[in-house]
Amino acid sequence: MPTLTIDGQEITVEANTTVLQAAEELGIEIPRFCYHDRLSIAGNCRMCLVEMERAPKPVASCAMPVGEGMVIHTNSPVAEKARKGAMEFLLINHPLDCPICDQGGECDLQDQAVAYGKGDSRFTEHKLSVKDKYLGPLIATSMTRCITCTRCVRFATEIAGVEEIGATFRGEETEIGTYVEEALTSELSGNLADVCPVGALTHRAYAYSSRPWELIKTESVDVHDAVGSNIRIDCRGAEIMRILPRLHEGINEEWLSDRSRYASDGLALQRLDQPYVRVDGKLTPASWETAFAAIKTKLDGLGDDAGGRIAAIAGDMADVEAMLALKELFTALGSTNLDCRQDGAKIEGRHRGGYIFNSSIAGIEDADALLLVGCNPRTEATLVNARIRKRWSAGGFPVGVIGGVDGPGTDLTYKYDYLGAGPATLAEVADGSNAFAKVLADAERPMIIVGSGALARDDGAAVLDLARKAAESTGMIAAEWNGFNVLQRAASRVGGLDLGFLPGEGGRDVAGIVAGAGKGEIDLLWLLGADEIDMATLGKAFVVYQGHHGDAGAHRADVILPGAAYTEKDATWVNTEGRVQHGRRAAYPPGDAREDWTILRAFSAVMGQPLAYDNLAQLRDHMVEVVPGLGVIDEVGPGEMGSFGMPGDLGADGFESPINDYYMANAICRASAVMAECSRLYTGAGGTGEATGTDG
């Protein structure tokens, strides 16, 4: 533990810290471009030069390890002059185009040039210009602005795990790019623009649209997957201009997956902004009163045993408040046909340990062996995958994979042993006959991640039981460590299971509801943002669609109740770890659309059975009464294990990942033009429409 003096203050730090980090601990900020705390050290921008006593020249503080008795001056005339020199060199070839640059106002180079720039240039020769590069449909490039700090190269190589960007050529001709003009194959590419300290890499979707000081910033959470990434929603007026990640060490660190970031244009398209009622086979605009009356008429016509003939399904982005209101409305109507497991996953709600990510996402870094069962975390939960890669990169982390990927060739951004495709292989691990079982058993903190590809199938309960046995037989569940994890893929799922938005006594599950609707046994089906069920098989059922996008559900609906998207409501979501988080309203829902719980509250009054809350505070108090855990915000811990799963016959089919197209996973993505372009490019799929030859 060396002790050194920085600007007259003594500090003792760990032996392998750098001078820059030590200074940061003292609250002394040293300017930098190439240094980034989550990336390896490059030491090439020279902006962090400091004066070190008894050294012949200034040293780069980001790359200089601390030593006993060092005396550092970060603001002496020597350091100041060195930085001014470095800045002058950086600005030699940097264009003076700040007024038209998207980074303007939030640019490290601009900010630091204010402190260290000369104000005018002594350079009279021609400035270099560099041809712009193509990095895919998400990142806009202006490579003349690049100061070759190589942050993007290191991000792609180290964090995203796609070695596709590099520094080609040499000297002043050095260029950053892919060399072959191909799109990056990463679901984390948006972060390249975030790490870029200048305006070389910017967000294409946000190009030339606004300045940072015009934006109202709202801190919220993401619902495109079950990770619950913390985000910041930037709005100008009612329009959402962009979505950025917000630091949360436990979840997304400072990254965000592309779907969460760039699907935001879909929030303005295909929106349901007023109620509709189907009249003579055609959806016609209606008032709220008419829409409610149409549903009431239908319900009243069902007679006394209405409870058994109505059902509700909650979709993948539903918030806890709306699900609670819907559950209580249906309970009041006498129905137990409720389900939040839209994909048909065979998970029960009784024991939390059986449906959450017990180890926590940050806990992946403590694990020392991993078994993935029926999931492709790269598409299902990109940032969980990034965390797995982070742990894998640190070394000593064998990863086994059973199904969920297309085969041993699928790139998860880390190396793994492909053990097999289906339940038979998992059974081998559970009984110890597979070689990987020994790897897990020998590890101190082994973990298993069971994805929805393994659970959303007929033998899902048996697979869950088998996964539990595999976890127990390899010592994953101990007093200090719970390595049993279920990776949910829908933001609503854990919240729904916590609430018990599940079939009650004699109730039907999703498959039963859909089959019942087809057979005419379910007369009224209420879809709370549920678009991913097969609408063609719903028979003659009267479908109420409550949601925000005109997707599959709205097309089938007999009554449409326009709801609010996740950016438009103060609501609660529980992520796959069981972490309760509040999202906040950044903009108002369009037109006549309303927050979902208020719609349900209003309808309950129409039915003469008003729900017992009139505002969000009352609803939240009630919610915490019903499920106390929902009152504990932003905390994680292993769930209570109890018993879950059900021994039974195992299917022979391999586990398949439920996500075929990362960019088209939900109604917001399907409405987004940016996501459609990505989908077309990366998967060759059609997106929202066929390519016409004029759209690319």
Added chain:
Amino acid sequence: MKRVPAPNEIQPDSFTFTPENLEKAKQHIAKYPPRRQASAVMPLLDLAQRQHQNWLPRAAMDAVAEMLEMPRIRVYEVATFYTMYNLAPVGEHFVQICTTTPCWLRGSDDVVSACKSKLGVELGETTADGKFTVIEVECLGACANAPMMQVNDDYYEDLTADNTAAVLDALAKGDKPKAGPQSGRRGSEPAGGPTTLQDFTLQDSRGDG
């Protein structure tokens, strides 16, 4: 001078090593410890360039990347960093004239203008018949015999405008002029002939002892 990679139209679709070169490549790879095979990237790129008319198409870099199990971009970085890898087609005779200070002081400007007038091209250009490409390079380490130029693997030294033209003429005819000093001196001995060690008897008597 900025090196510009060959446009896509003339990039071949594929590249495979000949059996002899594949054997040589394996020998290079065997020099490095297991899982450190990427260290062989430079000799393999050189092999590929020699096999492919003295330039390195992207397909060859990709083939090397695959062979060494390294990301393609890491190979592109190496190939673009080192100027001795040609990224675009060059003439049959690749003429590199040194114009760094020692050669320049000894008259490399004459060599450059001799090449330009003889071949009718500017620096960085290839003759219409595809026989010659002339470029200017930094020091090639033959300063004792300045000025000099390198044609493919051979050094031609002690050049003047006249003997440069003679070398180019011979190459154009398909002959292979003798490499080394063109002034008649041996190696880098003094220009006017040896001034020391002229008494060979001394050497002979020492040899007996």
